[in-house]
Amino acid sequence: GAGVSQSPSNKVTEKGKDVELRCDPISGHTALYWYRQSLGQGLEFLIYFQGNSAPDKSGLPSDRFSAERTGGSVSTLTIQRTQQEDSAVYLCASSLVEAGPYEQYFGPGTRLTVT
Amino acid sequence: AQKVTQAQTEISVVEKEDVTLDCVYETRDTTYYLFWYKQPPSGELVFLIRRNSFDEQNEISGRYSWNFQKSTSSFNFTITASQVVDSAVYFCALSEPPDYQTGANNLFFGTGTRLTVIP
Numbered sequence: 757g758a759g760v761s762q763s764p765s766n767k768v769t770e771k772g773k774d775v776e777l778r779c780d781p782i783s784g785h786t787a788l789y790w791y792r793q794s795l796g797q798g799l800e801f802l803i804y805f806q807g808n809s810a811p812d813k814s815g816l817p818s819d820r821f822s823a824e825r826t827g828g829s830v831s832t833l834t835i836q837r838t839q840q841e842d843s844a845v846y847l848c849a850s851s852l853v854e855a856g857p858y859e860q861y862f863g864p865g866t867r868l869t870v871t
Numbered sequence: 872a873q874k875v876t877q878a879q880t881e882i883s884v885v886e887k888e889d890v891t892l893d894c895v896y897e898t899r900d901t902t903y904y905l906f907w908y909k910q911p912p913s914g915e916l917v918f919l920i921r922r923n924s925f926d927e928q929n930e931i932s933g934r935y936s937w938n939f940q941k942s943t944s945s946f947n948f949t950i951t952a953s954q955v956v957d958s959a960v961y962f963c964a965l966s967e968p969p970d971y972q973t974g975a976n977n978l979f980f981g982t983g984t985r986l987t988v989i990p
Contacts, residue, residue, distance in 0.1 A: 759915075787974065798875070798962060798980035804973065811973035845914065859906065860978060862916035 758782065760863035762848050768869045769838055777833040777866045781850030788831050789860060790823060793845040802846075805831060838870045873898045875965050877981035884953050885989050892948045892984045894963030900924075905939065905946045906964040906978065916962070922946065953988045960985045 761780040769775050781788050790802040804812040805825045816822070820839075825831040835842055845867050849860035874897040884890045896905065907919040920930065922939050930937050934951045950957055960983045969976040 789977065791978075791980075796982070798982040799964075799978070801977045801979075804975040804977060806974050812970070812975045812977070815977075847916065849916075859918045859921050861918065862908075864913065864915040867914075 760848055760850055760861055762846075762863040762866050764866060765864065766867045766869075768871060771840060771870055772837055774834065774836045775838055775868065777835075777846050777868070779831045779833070779848030779863060781829065781831070781848070782861055783829075785850035785852055785861070786828060787851045787860075788825060789849045789851075790831070790833050791847045791849065792817075793847060793865070795844070799847060802833070835868075838868075840870045843868055843870045873965050873967065873979040875963050875979055875981035877961075877963055877984050879984045880982070881985045881987070883987045883989060886955060887952050889949060889951050890953050890986065892950075892961050892963075892986065894946045894948065894981060896944050896946065896963070896965045898965060898967065900967045902968050904966040904976075906966065907937065907946075907948050908962045908964060910960040910962060910983070912959070919948075950986075953986075955988050955990050958986060958988045 760782055763778045786807055788805040791799040792802055793799050801815040803810055803816055803823050807828045808825050820836045823833045845865040847862055847865045849862045851860045876895045903924045905922045909917045909919055920937055927939050936949045938947045962983045963981045964978040966976045966978050
């Protein structure tokens with residue numbers, strides 16, 4: 757079946773502009789995660805969705821970052837007034853959450869470059 | 872606090888050599904889960920294995936094997952007879968039990984080890 761998809765694959769934007777990153781999780785996966793991978797760093801947790809609600813937003817680095825999920829499926833991560841330090845690969849993952857820590861399945865990521 | 876350390880930033884081996892990638896973790900939980908992911912040049916993280924803290928049995932899957940030792944808080948990954956297709960960045964990750972309220976079980980990642988297999 758189809759895996760997690762993300763769009764766009766690459767995004768170059770000017771400092772100060774807003775960007776939207778999209779994630780389509782695996783069908784039936786109720787849990788959705790956003791991570792950020794900066795150059796030379798591991799993956800940094802940003803936000804977690806269970807269905808359409810986001811009970812854990814603890815990883816969002818500033819109030820310029822927000823995310824939503826509609827219909828328990830597609831999620832959008834929005835970064836307002838982008839800064840150069842926002843440049844990174846943004847990865848989305850989905851998993852089943854009925855019981856236990858099921859492995860997360862990752863999308864290919866969106867590479868964001870802020871100039 | 873949770874922490875995953877992958878001290879090896881980059882490793883290069885010649886094809887057919889064996890290679891071990893180290894992973895050391897810290898957690899205060901008695902129940903936790905450890906993972907290895909592979910990130911090839913295409914960028915998509917590929918799940919390799921998940922281990923539970925209460926199961927220290929080592930695991931072998933083809934050319935891959937994992938050595939889990941709670942006494943040293945390590946979960947090392949060995950590739951036997953490496954191949955060029957093994958070239959990738961490998962991440963070790965730790966997860967605590969799902970939050971009983973939110974169901975979240977975030978993964979805490981190490982910084983990764985870049986493995987280059989030279990033909």
